[in-house]
Amino acid sequence: MTKAVSGISPTRMELIRLRQRIALAQKGHDLLEEKRDALMMEFLGLVRRIRELSKETFGRLSEAHRKLSYCMAWMGSAETLQATLESRKELKLEISTRFIMGVKVPMVEGVRTERNPVQRGYSLHTSSALLDETSAEFERALAQLCELAELSEAVRRIGLELERTRRRVNALEYILIPQLKSMAAFIAFRLDEMERDNFVRLKRIKAMLERREGGA
Amino acid sequence: MPYKIAVVGELETVMGFGLAGASHLHVHREKTETLRKLKEFLSDPEVGLILLTATVREELAEELEPLHRLEGIIPMVLTIPDHRGYYPAVDELERLVKRTAGVEVILK
Numbered sequence: 001m002t003k004a005v006s007g008i009s010p011t012r013m014e015l016i017r018l019r020q021r022i023a024l025a026q027k028g029h030d031l032l033e034e035k036r037d038a039l040m041m042e043f044l045g046l047v048r049r050i051r052e053l054s055k056e057t058f059g060r061l062s063e064a065h066r067k068l069s070y071c072m073a074w075m076g077s078a079e080t081l082q083a084t085l086e087s088r089k090e091l092k093l094e095i096s097t098r099f100i101m102g103v104k105v106p107m108v109e110g111v112r113t114e115r116n117p118v119q120r121g122y123s124l125h126t127s128s129a130l131l132d133e134t135s136a137e138f139e140r141a142l143a144q145l146c147e148l149a150e151l152s153e154a155v156r157r158i159g160l161e162l163e164r165t166r167r168r169v170n171a172l173e174y175i176l177i178p179q180l181k182s183m184a185a186f187i188a189f190r191l192d193e194m195e196r197d198n199f200v201r202l203k204r205i206k207a208m209l210e211r212r213e214g215g216a
Numbered sequence: 217m218p219y220k221i222a223v224v225g226e227l228e229t230v231m232g233f234g235l236a237g238a239s240h241l242h243v244h245r246e247k248t249e250t251l252r253k254l255k256e257f258l259s260d261p262e263v264g265l266i267l268l269t270a271t272v273r274e275e276l277a278e279e280l281e282p283l284h285r286l287e288g289i290i291p292m293v294l295t296i297p298d299h300r301g302y303y304p305a306v307d308e309l310e311r312l313v314k315r316t317a318g319v320e321v322i323l324k
Contacts, residue, residue, distance in 0.1 A: 040317075047313055058297050065299045068232050084234040091237030092218035095264045095290055106289045108265075115237065122235075131235070138236035142221070149265050149294035155309065157289075159316045166316075 008183055010190035018184040025180060029172040036169055039101055039162045046155040053151065057144040064137035071130040083131055088121030093146060103161045105154035108146045114139045219264020219290065222257040224250060228299035229269050244272045251279055263291045269298040270307075 008014055072080045094109040117124060117132045222240035223233040230241045240263055242253040250272065257263050273280065273295050297303035 043316065047309065050309060058301075058303065061297060062301045064232055065228060065301070068228060068235075068299075081231060084231045087235050087237065089234065089237055089239035091221055091239065093221060093264045095219050095292075097289055104289060106292055120235070120237075134232070135235040138232045142233060142236045142238070145267060145294060145296060146221075146265060149267075149292045152294055152309065153289065153292045156312060159312045162316050 008187065010187045010194075012191065015184060015187045015191065018180055018187065022177065022180045022184060025172055025177050029169060029177065032165055032169045032172065035101065036162065036165045039103075039158055039165060042100055043155065043158050043162055046151055046158065050148065050151045050155060053144065053148050057141060057148055060137070060141045060144060064134065064141050067130065067134040067137050071128065071134045074130050075128050079126070080131065083122040083127050086122040087135070088119065091142075100154065100158065101161070103154075103157050105157055106150055108150045112143075114143070220262050222260075222263045222266045222291070224254060224257070224266065225269035225272055225296075226298055229267075229296070232299075233267065238267070244269075244275075247275065247279075251276060254280070258291060258293075260291075266291050266293045267296050268293060270295050270303045271298045274304070 068080075075083075096107050096109060097104050098107045099105070114136065117135075120132075120135055122131070220240055221233070221238040222242070223230050223238045224242045225244055227243050230243050234241050240257055240260070242250065242257075244250045254266070254268075254276070257266050295303075295307065
């Protein structure tokens with residue numbers, strides 16, 4: 001249990017310093033553990049939201065693709081492609097960042113992807129109403145995809161932070177704290193041993209003095 | 217600051233999002249070309265979100281990995297199913313969950 005640890009001197013000062021370090025490490029460990037648990041909660045909450053949202057979004061996307069293929073069948077693929085090229089491409093996203101538990105995550109604000117057919121910019125009299133429906137469907141899908149992207153990025157970052165935090169918790173719990181404790185135990189053992197030495201020595205001296213006095 | 221949306225994928229996907237107003241489009245035909253384009257999108261300060269179909273992502277998986285790690289918060293990269301609805305059963309999220317939680321987590 002108390003193996004000799006090289007490089008430390010078994011003094012009372014050293015023992016006091018070690019005890020302080022253990023207390024500090026323990027405190028850090030507790031704090032990090034709390035952070036880890038909080039991150040885990042956040043992480044799982046996000047995972048759940050992503051799973052729900054991605055199911056819905058992917059369903060919408062496949063619906064959009066179905067509409068697009070109808071549209072291509074109805075209007076011809078060359079004409080549909082033409083309309084795609086004509087479509088006004090001015091969609092903008094507001095992305096800012098915020099912090100969850102000290103982790104920087106992106107935040108997409110107020111995505112307004114939906115437009116009316118006139119705003120889209122393709123020629124209305126050469127295109128079918130199906131094209132409008134297709135566009136609308138893709139616009140809706142895109143709005144959800146933006147949200148999904150925001151959540152995915154957040155979950156990725158929180159996941160990384162979680163891993164890092166856990167590694168630190170484990171390093172403290174299984175390496176640093178046991179090491180410090182065994183050092184402290186070693187010093188305490190040596191100090192006790194020295195005290196016993198001293199005690200015996202005093203006893204011996206006292207006995208010797210008594211004997212000398214008795215003889216004299 | 218307003219950002220634009222980039223889409224990389226098959227013709228159908230690119231067409232659809234083109235209709236919806238995405239501005240940076242690339243139709244995937246050939247690996248090196250797509251990769252070059254993706255790097256361009258990733259380093260473009262205008263682009264805030266890159267949509268990538270699952271098919272393309274898998275094809276470029278090895279080359280994409282180091283790119284994805286370097287990238288900051290913006291642009292975000294999201295993998296979406298392609299026009300046939302293909303999407304890997306074990307996606308990034310599942311892998312991340314498994315790695316960080318250590319177990320597969322099933323949330324109802």
